[in-house]
Amino acid sequence: MEKEAFFGIDLGEKNSIISFYDLEMPEPESVSTVAGSESFQIPTFIAKRKGLGQWFYGEEAKEQVRCGAAYGVDRLLERALNQEEVVIEEEVYAASDLLLLFLRKLIHLPEKLYVIGELYALGISVQKVDEKTLRLFTPFPKLLNIPRERFFVVEHRESFYHYALNSNSALWLNDVALFDYQNNHLSRLVLQRNRTTSPQVITFDEDHAGALLNNKDQEFKLFAEKALTGRSVSSVYLIGDGFDGDWMNESLAVVCKGRRVFLGKNLYSKGAAYIAAQKSKNLDWPYIYMGDHELKVNLLLKVYNNSNLEFHTLIPAGISWYDVRGECEVLLDGTPEVEIWVQRPEVRHPMVEVLSLPNLPERPPKATRLRITAIPTSDSDIHVQIKDMGFGEIYKSSGLHWDFELSYKDK
16 A cells, blocks of 8 residues: 655745655655755745746746746745736736645655655645635645645644654653744744643743844844743754854853754744644644634533443534534434533533523434534634434424524633
8 A cells, every 4th residue: 555645835935845754754854956955945936937838936936037038926825815916928817826836836846856655635834824824725625636634724833833742752841942033033932731631732932022133142142041041941943044154152052051952944844744644644642732723622512322421522622713613413312402511621620501402393212313513613612503303204304403602712
């Protein structure tokens, strides 16, 4: 059986990086377009040859433009998010189509340079995920011929969290820090694990320094001291072009004191490859990331399964709310109501929501089949619909359904 490959792309405004992974590899590997080097960055740039329908991408596209043979388009992600159009030789192109073309070319790169399995799942990591981002990428799985359930768009911080916790456990025995210095903006994240919960809840402490303007070494030293002093930090990652050059002297001494430090640019793409594997294959993962877009509660049903009383998870916490939908069918045994058990991962005792079903036709026990559908509308709000499905030919469906809006922002 051919191996399944999981791709991760760090999609940046200026440069992008692609990594690939299979479950037998020790960790994802990033693709270099220069043989034998660690030159992983590929310009997020596309160009069309003048007078022809030939398209180039990356460094080759830039070279074609430099020599006057092609028209180039930069800022692909920004233009696509803003629903811009680009005019080339009097022909109009949607920026989203050009971004799609760039991604198509990018995901074919690993198979050209390496012996790998067939692409099974794809993770795309971007700086920020919001509704505009979701709208842009919604049609992409079908257009890239990837099943929707194997296509993931995540923020950089989630990629960092997956990369960090897939590394050697000695590197995340305590907190893990990341300093990101790109596009003249320095920020930092400190990953923290709540060891008292199961699964462990992951949170981030975040801060921003903006641009380092005068003495970069001294300014970064002060920023790092503020982030690391008083914490137990096992490892630190320095990500981005801003750390290029031999300017870190005093600051590096602060960062390296008593901890492992890693400098590079391909962490986000590797993290996205890990995400593609973990989420598409439902691999065991004893952590929950509680970011801005992750559902904050578990929705559970208490059901009998082969005479055994158990909890059925309708929707799990820690999954991006826009990426999940829960649905199941149950037989009603008792009063016309459904109990939804709601539990925050960090809280031991759940809450119970009793959802009444007025006007439900009277039937014998276990002769009413209900379809329960739960769709999050935010990270703390969930729309629940319960529909009477009847009971085969014996009891026809009444056609009734009941809708409930559940909110847990302040609970």
